[in-house]
Amino acid sequence: MTFPKGFLWGGATAANQFEGGYDKGGRGLAVPDLKTAGSVDTPRRFTAKIEPDVYYPSHRAIDFYHHYKEDIKLFGEMNFNVFRMSIAWSRIFPQGDELEPNEAGLQFYEDVIDELIKNGMTPLITLSHFELPMGIVEKYNGFSDRRVIDLFVRYAETVMTRFKSKVTYWLTFNEMNFGAMDHGELTVLGLNPNDQTGIKGNEKVRFQALHNALVASAKVVKLGHEINPDFMIGCMICHITSYPLTPKPEDVLKRKEFDLLFTKFVGDVQVRGVYPSYMTSYLEKKDMFPIFESGDAEILKAGTVDMYTFSYYMTICITTDEAAKDTAGNLMGGKANPYLKASEWGWQVDPIGLEYTLLDLQDRYNLPMMVVENGLGFSDELTADFTVEDDYRIDYMRDHIKAMDAAIEKGVDLIGYTMWGPIDLISAGTGEMKKRYGFIYVDMNNDGTGSLKRSKKKSFDWYGRVVESNGEQL
Ligand code: BG6
Numbered sequence: 001m002t003f004p005k006g007f008l009w010g011g012a013t014a015a016n017q018f019e020g021g022y023d024k025g026g027r028g029l030a031v032p033d034l035k036t037a038g039s040v041d042t043p044r045r046f047t048a049k050i051e052p053d054v055y056y057p058s059h060r061a062i063d064f065y066h067h068y069k070e071d072i073k074l075f076g077e078m079n080f081n082v083f084r085m086s087i088a089w090s091r092i093f094p095q096g097d098e099l100e101p102n103e104a105g106l107q108f109y110e111d112v113i114d115e116l117i118k119n120g121m122t123p124l125i126t127l128s129h130f131e132l133p134m135g136i137v138e139k140y141n142g143f144s145d146r147r148v149i150d151l152f153v154r155y156a157e158t159v160m161t162r163f164k165s166k167v168t169y170w171l172t173f174n175e176m177n178f179g180a181m182d183h184g185e186l187t188v189l190g191l192n193p194n195d196q197t198g199i200k201g202n203e204k205v206r207f208q209a210l211h212n213a214l215v216a217s218a219k220v221v222k223l224g225h226e227i228n229p230d231f232m233i234g235c236m237i238c239h240i241t242s243y244p245l246t247p248k249p250e251d252v253l254k255r256k257e258f259d260l261l262f263t264k265f266v267g268d269v270q271v272r273g274v275y276p277s278y279m280t281s282y283l284e285k286k287d288m289f290p291i292f293e294s295g296d297a298e299i300l301k302a303g304t305v306d307m308y309t310f311s312y313y314m315t316i317c318i319t320t321d322e323a324a325k326d327t328a329g330n331l332m333g334g335k336a337n338p339y340l341k342a343s344e345w346g347w348q349v350d351p352i353g354l355e356y357t358l359l360d361l362q363d364r365y366n367l368p369m370m371v372v373e374n375g376l377g378f379s380d381e382l383t384a385d386f387t388v389e390d391d392y393r394i395d396y397m398r399d400h401i402k403a404m405d406a407a408i409e410k411g412v413d414l415i416g417y418t419m420w421g422p423i424d425l426i427s428a429g430t431g432e433m434k435k436r437y438g439f440i441y442v443d444m445n446n447d448g449t450g451s452l453k454r455s456k457k458k459s460f461d462w463y464g465r466v467v468e469s470n471g472e473q474l
Contacts, residue, residue, distance in 0.1 A: 003471040011422025012084035014129035018425040021065030025104035028094025037431035076119030079467040086129035095135030129174040142190020143209040172217040175238035177266040211290035218303025235270035239310040245319035255318035273301035311373030314347035351399035358407035375420040377435040388457035
């Protein structure tokens with residue numbers, strides 16, 4: 001195995017999917033607090049207000065808020081040396097636009113960060129993981145309002161300054177490229193779905209809001225480097241790796257366009273500091289090129305990222321043949337690949353695709369990289385002696401770790417791997433609990449009932465050995 005010494009091994013989470021304590025310590029409401037549970041067949045609902053007798057999974061989630069010491073100890077037992085988590089902006093600035101931060105929120109994260117460090121982990125913090133404060137949504141329509149740029153910068157400056165000697169690795173926005181899609185309008189950009197002024201589904205507004213968020217991200221990267229020049233700050237892209245379904249030139253071209261317009265565009269701006277020409281011409285043709293205020297171009301240039309990070313779960317095929325078979329996927333599906341099997345949730349499992357992706361990204365950017373999400377969601381069954389025989393998860397992860405190893409051997413500068421959901425948590429897509437990714441089983445049902453007891457699955461010891469041996473013992 002070729003994993004470099006000091007390779008970062010760990011797990012990844014997001015506050016709204018595992019923290020709970022949604023109204024504790026002065027925290028304000030965030031977007032996920034108004035999202036109901038759902039399933040593959042029943043999409044989650046976003047309600048304008050908290051409705052009585054409705055279950056909102058983020059409110060208690062798996063209650064890391066009250067279990068963090070126990071949970072971090074378990075991550076330490078698996079020898080994690082990195083842990084990815086997000087800070088909920090609304091715990092620090094409850095409405096998003098206060099002048100002074102909420103000390104209770106800062107103290108909570110300081111306690112968590114101290115506990116991580118005590119247990120041998122370096123924190124990797126996402127500043128915005130699909131959980132914008134509702135104040136930002138309702139008062140400003142999210143990033144469509146330029147004032148939100150400075151509100152985000154104020155929030156980032158507050159946490160980066162407070163934790164500057166304890167946290168080195170930062171990500172600005174989770175899966176920011178999703179902001180270019182209609183269903184990322186609320187999640188990434190905070191555009192209010194209940195707004196009556198016609199912004200919903202308005203692509204021009206969406207690309208302006210995405211531009212404003214890119215400016216905010218770049219400002220934060222620049223500022224972060226001033227706060228601590230050692231900070232490593234990354235973009236985080238939902239990398240939907242795709243293949244042409246056939247070698248037909250029309251399929252190859254269509255796939256290329258998808259890859260550029262959806263998968264590569266945002267990362268290109270964050271890495272290179274300019275809009276790529278393919279995007280400029282696409283947006284201009286549709287009369288949607290965003291307004292650049294004076295100084296924006298310079299900010300984008302000055303705030304380029306130090307590392308490229310991405311999520312990778314599955315791949316899709318692209319074709320001009322509308323009748324080809326569909327497949328599901330992370331945030332979006334595509335056409336099915338006849339050579340791949342799909343998971344229980346219909347996501348096509350493709351470890352070789354990860355090696356391909358790493359080579360592609362190394363070639364494109366030549367930056368240090370981290371795979372900050374990867375894993376298998378499965379409806380695990382707890383046995384009578386409180387474990388889960390999750391060999392399927394071990395197989396999935398072993399194959400993906402081998403793919404990373406092969407890519408490193410081919411010269412890829414991969415510095416870390418945080419698999420998704422080391423402890424079972426709420427699914428972002430469906431709001432379900434039964435879609436479990438963890439090495440640690442949490443006794444909780446889809447409706448939120450359950451004791452929350454934590455139990456180690458078979459994969460727990462397996463991953464502990466993988467990390468301890470720096471990828472040698474798979
Ligand atoms: C990514 C998100 O899109 O995929 C995570 O960053 C999410 O928040 C993960 O949980 C897996 O998706 P899901 O729908 O299975 O939770």
